[in-house]
Amino acid sequence: DLWYRQLPSQTAQETCKQLDKAWKSFYALKKTGGIKVPNPPRFKQDNIPITYMQMGIRHEKGSGQLRLSLSKDLKSYMEETYGIHEKFLYLENKIFRNMDHIKQLRIYPPEDGKCDLIVIYEVKEPELESDTSQCSPFSPEISKRYAEASNRKERGMYITDGVRYNA
Numbered sequence: 001d002l003w004y005r006q007l008p009s010q011t012a013q014e015t016c017k018q019l020d021k022a023w024k025s026f027y028a029l030k031k032t033g034g035i036k037v038p039n040p041p042r043f044k045q046d047n048i049p050i051t052y053m054q055m056g057i058r059h060e061k062g063s064g065q066l067r068l069s070l071s072k073d074l075k076s077y078m079e080e081t082y083g084i085h086e087k088f089l090y091l092e093n094k095i096f097r098n099m100d101h102i103k104q105l106r107i108y109p110p111e112d113g114k115c116d117l118i119v120i121y122e123v124k125e126p127e128l129e130s131d132t133s134q135c136s137p138f139s140p141e142i143s144k145r146y147a148e149a150s151n152r153k154e155r156g157m158y159i160t161d162g163v164r165y166n167a
Contacts (some may be wrong), residue, residue, distance in 0.1 A: 049118070054104065059102050102122075
């Protein structure tokens with residue numbers, strides 16, 4: 001089956017890792033008796049996704065286009081069978097514009113002429129900005145009374161029980 005045999009190297013390595021983990025779990029269950037009759041892993045199922053790791057994905061920040069690497073065998077097959085001479089597979093969708101750092105892309109085999117995609121990407125945590133230029137270290141002992149002007153010794157931002165105080 002071409003869909004599963006023509007994997008990029010990182011995808012093949014990830015598949016091997018998943019297989020290794022599943023078989024180790026099977027043998028551990030068999031040895032310990034955690035399950036009386038454990039079933040061996042089955043991976044020849046329908047709709048097993050192909051996972052592209054971040055090394056096989058190129059994406060420019062703010063762009064709606066992804067470039068996926070193709071294995072040499074797949075390039076040869078596409079050229080011989082369909083006359084396609086492409087070196088990369090391009091995916092374009094506006095949802096990619098809001099994704100800064102894509103970690104993985106899972107492509108599910110086509111059903112009814114459509115592929116499903118799952119994109120795993122990194123989201124930057126919003127930075128908490130201080131309203132003052134002088135800040136003190138955060139400490140759980142700081143309470144509301146330190147945020148009051150008459151009791152504070154230093155200016156800064158204090159956080160107590162998830163509440164932010166600017167002193």
